[in-house]
Amino acid sequence: MSARTLPLLFLNLGGEMLYILDQRLRAQSIPGEKARKDEWTDVDRKRVMNDIITTMFNKKFMEELFKPQELYSKKALRTVYDRLAHASIMRLNQASMDKLYDLMTMAFKYQVLLCPRPKDILLVTFNHLDAIKDFIRDSPNILNQVDETFRQLIDMYSCLSAGEFQLIRQTLLIFFQDMHIRVSIFLKDKVQNSNGRFVLPISGPVPWGTEVPGLIRMFNCNGDEVKRVEFTNGGNYISPQREGSFDLYGDRVLKLGTNMYSVSRPVETHMSGASKSLASHTKENAAPNPLAKEELNFLARLMGGLEIKKPNGSEPGFRLNLFTTDEEEEYAALTRPEELSYKVINIQATQDQQQNEELARIMGEFEVTDQPRQSTSKGDDLLAMMDEL
Amino acid sequence: MYRKERSVPLKSSSSALYNNLSVLPLRDKQLTYFAAVHGSTVSLASASADGLSVSHRQLQAKEGGLAVSASIVTQASWCVLPSRVLLVLTSQKGIQMYESDGSIMVYWHALDVLEPPPAQAVFARGIAAASGRFICVGTSSGLVLVFDIPSKGTNITLSEVLEEHRDSITDITSEVGENPDGAAELVTADDSGALCVWRAKEEFSLLTKISAFGWSCSSVKLWNGVIAAGYGNGQIRLYEAMSGALRATVSAHARWIYALDLAPLTGKLLSGAEDSYVQIWKLSRSPDTGDIEIEHCHSECVTDTQLCGARFCDPEGNSFAATGYDLSEIVRYGQV
Numbered sequence: 003m004s005a006r007t008l009p010l011l012f013l014n015l016g017g018e019m020l021y022i023l024d025q026r027l028r029a030q031s032i033p034g035e036k037a038r039k040d041e042w043t044d045v046d047r048k049r050v051m052n053d054i055i056t057t058m059f060n061k062k063f064m065e066e067l068f069k070p071q072e073l074y075s076k077k078a079l080r081t082v083y084d085r086l087a088h089a090s091i092m093r094l095n096q097a098s099m100d101k102l103y104d105l106m107t108m109a110f111k112y113q114v115l116l117c118p119r120p121k122d123i124l125l126v127t128f129n130h131l132d133a134i135k136d137f138i139r140d141s142p143n144i145l146n147q148v149d150e151t152f153r154q155l156i157d158m159y160s161c162l163s164a165g166e167f168q169l170i171r172q173t174l175l176i177f178f179q180d181m182h183i184r185v186s187i188f189l190k191d192k193v194q195n196s197n198g199r200f201v202l203p204i205s206g207p208v209p210w211g212t213e214v215p216g217l218i219r220m221f222n223c224n225g226d227e228v229k230r231v232e233f234t235n236g237g238n239y240i241s242p243q244r245e246g247s248f249d250l251y252g253d254r255v256l257k258l259g260t261n262m263y264s265v266s267r268p269v270e271t272h273m274s275g276a277s278k279s280l281a282s283h284t285k286e287n288a289a290p291n292p293l294a295k296e297e298l299n300f301l302a303r304l305m306g307g308l309e310i311k312k313p314n315g316s317e318p319g320f321r322l323n324l325f326t327t328d329e330e331e332e333y334a335a336l337t338r339p340e341e342l343s344y345k346v347i348n349i350q351a352t353q354d355q356q357q358n359e360e361l362a363r364i365m366g367e368f369e370v371t372d373q374p375r376q377s378t379s380k381g382d383d384l385l386a387m388m389d390e391l
Numbered sequence: 392m393y394r395k396e397r398s399v400p401l402k403s404s405s406s407a408l409y410n411n412l413s414v415l416p417l418r419d420k421q422l423t424y425f426a427a428v429h430g431s432t433v434s435l436a437s438a439s440a441d442g443l444s445v446s447h448r449q450l451q452a453k454e455g456g457l458a459v460s461a462s463i464v465t466q467a468s469w470c471v472l473p474s475r476v477l478l479v480l481t482s483q484k485g486i487q488m489y490e491s492d493g494s495i496m497v498y499w500h501a502l503d504v505l506e507p508p509p510a511q512a513v514f515a516r517g518i519a520a521a522s523g524r525f526i527c528v529g530t531s532s533g534l535v536l537v538f539d540i541p542s543k544g545t546n547i548t549l550s551e552v553l554e555e556h557r558d559s560i561t562d563i564t565s566e567v568g569e570n571p572d573g574a575a576e577l578v579t580a581d582d583s584g585a586l587c588v589w590r591a592k593e594e595f596s597l598l599t600k601i602s603a604f605g606w607s608c609s610s611v612k613l614w615n616g617v618i619a620a621g622y623g624n625g626q627i628r629l630y631e632a633m634s635g636a637l638r639a640t641v642s643a644h645a646r647w648i649y650a651l652d653l654a655p656l657t658g659k660l661l662s663g664a665e666d667s668y669v670q671i672w673k674l675s676r677s678p679d680t681g682d683i684e685i686e687h688c689h690s691e692c693v694t695d696t697q698l699c700g701a702r703f704c705d706p707e708g709n710s711f712a713a714t715g716y717d718l719s720e721i722v723r724y725g726q727v
Contacts, residue, residue, distance in 0.1 A: 003463055003483060004512045070510040115697070115716075118646075120623075164623050165558065165582030165607035168647065169512060175407040175716060176430055176463065182717075195695065199717070202667055202695045204645075211606070212624045213642035215666075220639045222682055223631070233687035236668055239645050 004169040005070035010127055011174060012067055016058050017130025018106040019083060024051060025263040026324055051137050053090030059147040068154060073177055091320050097335035098324035104183050111178040112200055113258040118209030120167035122256055124159050125246045129259030152250055160248060205238035210245045393689055393724040397442035400720050402449055403429040405699055407716040408465055409561055409609040410650050412700025414712055415469040423704055425721050426467045427714050433467040433480055435493050448493050452482040470520035474542035479526060481515035486528050498547040517563040521577050522591045529560025535579050553595055558582040561609050567655040568615035575632035578618055580608040586620060588632050599635040610651040617674060617683055619660055621648030627662055629683050638683040643670055650701040654708025661711055663701030667692050669713050693722055
């Protein structure tokens with residue numbers, strides 16, 4: 003519905019992705035001197051974070067992102083994050099990529115749902131950007147790019163009304179509808195129930211601008227207050243302390259959108275128990291192909307701005323595992339419920355030759371350092387590449 | 392006091408949209424129809440009085456013929472006119488009107504398509520029957536479209552466009568109580584929180600305008616010349632419809648109000664909000680002073696649910712229903 007939703011969706015999901023990758027890279031890193039050739043070091047971690055952030059905040063990419071447009075499907079968006087996650091020397095298997103995307107989306111769904119005011123989604127975004135700036139604080143060039151995006155956000159969103167923000171929030175909630183994947187960190191903190199639904203507190207501070215419920219004031223026809231009655235509304239609310247800052251720098255006050263992971267709090271998801279609300283999820287995956295054309299247009303424009311650095315031919319790709327062991331990752335891949343697989347868009351190469359040639363040209367610039375494929379045409383290459391995502 | 396009754400299951404969960412529950416009690420058939428919106432679908436459920444027997448139907452918001460992409464539905468509401476009842480759907484593409492059981496579409500009105508797509512979202516939202524012969528629907532540009540509805544058949548025409556609002560329409564309501572001649576008939580509310588009060592004869596004329604006070608108005612009801620409006624800061628405000636004077640403020644909820652409903656035979660008001668609560672109130676007018684009064688009657692918490700729709704299921708207000716975001720059921724309560 004709202005045509006201004008995509009930048010917020012993309013940046014917040016991207017921010018969550020970086021939190022998770024950073025945590026996993028730290029968990030799997032080995033001190034520099036002791037590392038073997040195929041093991042992670044701190045230097046590698048910083049490099050991966052830098053590469054991904056540089057790619058994310060690329061000027062052309064941001065320009066495309068900020069154009070007014072409808073939200074696309076989870077499938078289409080997932081393709082962009084797949085590309086982003088592979089913007090450096092790091093490689094992720096399908097199972098780890100699935101888990102990464104699950105965690106990213108559930109985290110942002112939680113933040114959107116619990117925002118006290120719809121406008122606070124902007125504060126959540128600023129929290130993510132503040133953290134991203136901290137990841138690359140030693141690189142002034144990338145820092146400039148991020149600040150530039152920050153300013154674009156302030157320009158675009160600061161003057162929106164509460165009603166327009168609520169429309170953006172409603173659009174995001176439609177995107178996240180029926181997702182109930184259980185995240186262990188949420189379960190432990192008791193912010194998510196065992197049925198996958200989030201806990202909504204009925205106590206605490208009311209949003210900035212809202213009064214604590216409980217007062218009725220009645221006025222006569224002249225506007226004088228004639229009666230005042232108190233009532234119990236059922237909750238246990240208090241006044242808010244202060245409002246978060248919407249400037250480039252400042253105390254956001256809101257904790258939603260800050261990094262909740264650390265090396266000692268690993269991330270896990272549970273696939274079982276999420277099967278109840280899958281009705282609409284399966285419907286989305288079975289959606290007719292014609293939608294794919296609009297999504298292809300979107301991807302072509304967006305990917306065109308994603309300048310992926312080709313890893314040096316001699317460097318091996320480092321594989322990051324989002325699970326604790328390789329066996330766990332394999333098991334997760336085998337047992338992922340069919341309904342929860344992020345099926346890639348089915349491209350029919352014969353349909354729109356010109357469209358696919360353009361996409362093929364752009365995709366051709368992203369070389370994935372895998373075994374060379376036997377193929378007869380660029381179109382086949384493209385299909386093969388997309389199928390592997 | 393109300394106690395929880397058997398819930399009515401839905402085929403799909405409800406979306407977080409204003410006023411996302413419509414109820415049509417069919418007394419003679421001892422059935423109640425419910426409608427809630429999910430994405431581009433409307434879930435219809437028809438339940439027996441005890442809630443044990445439920446049948447379902449789903450309507451897709453696709454415009455006739457061309458498009459393949461389904462558009463998001465913003466609201467579904469039954470409009471009760473003296474001669475017929477129509478189910479009206481508003482979406483990003485336009486307005487659809489069906490027979491009350493959703494079986495046949497009788498009318499389709501497309502919103503103008505703008506190329507290139509503007510930064511402002513385009514959709515229809517806000518539905519109400521008025522004056523026994525019109526159905527009024529709002530748009531995201533602030534227009535109110537007035538459709539003339541014949542007593543039967545598909546010859547529905549757009550008879551008037553009311554241009555007074557500058558922000559997206561959120562809700563429209565018509566007088567459900569007593570209606571002396573020349574009184575307020577229709578109230579339209581918008582995203583900025585401004586309300587317009589209209590009188591209807593052959594055409595609609597503006598009676599008064601109530602300025603916004605900084606918060607969006609998501610839901611509005613009109614009863615015996617009293618306007619009840621629900622706002623984004625959790626407040627309910629009561630106004631005198633003829634003059635627009637503010638008569639009461641209630642700090643009712645801790646989050647954005649998504650739904651209001653009025654039981655016309657008793658003056659009971661209900662409010663549902665993102666804070667998980669349904670609150671029941673009683674409106675009255677003091678016979679001596681003429682002052683409008685409101686008292687709190689009851690609170691009901693639907694745990695871990697951000698409510699998006701709530702309605703009374705009968706005109707006395709002895710029972711009510713609610714649904715919330717991601718909830719695949721309609722929770723019901725009845726008076727003990």
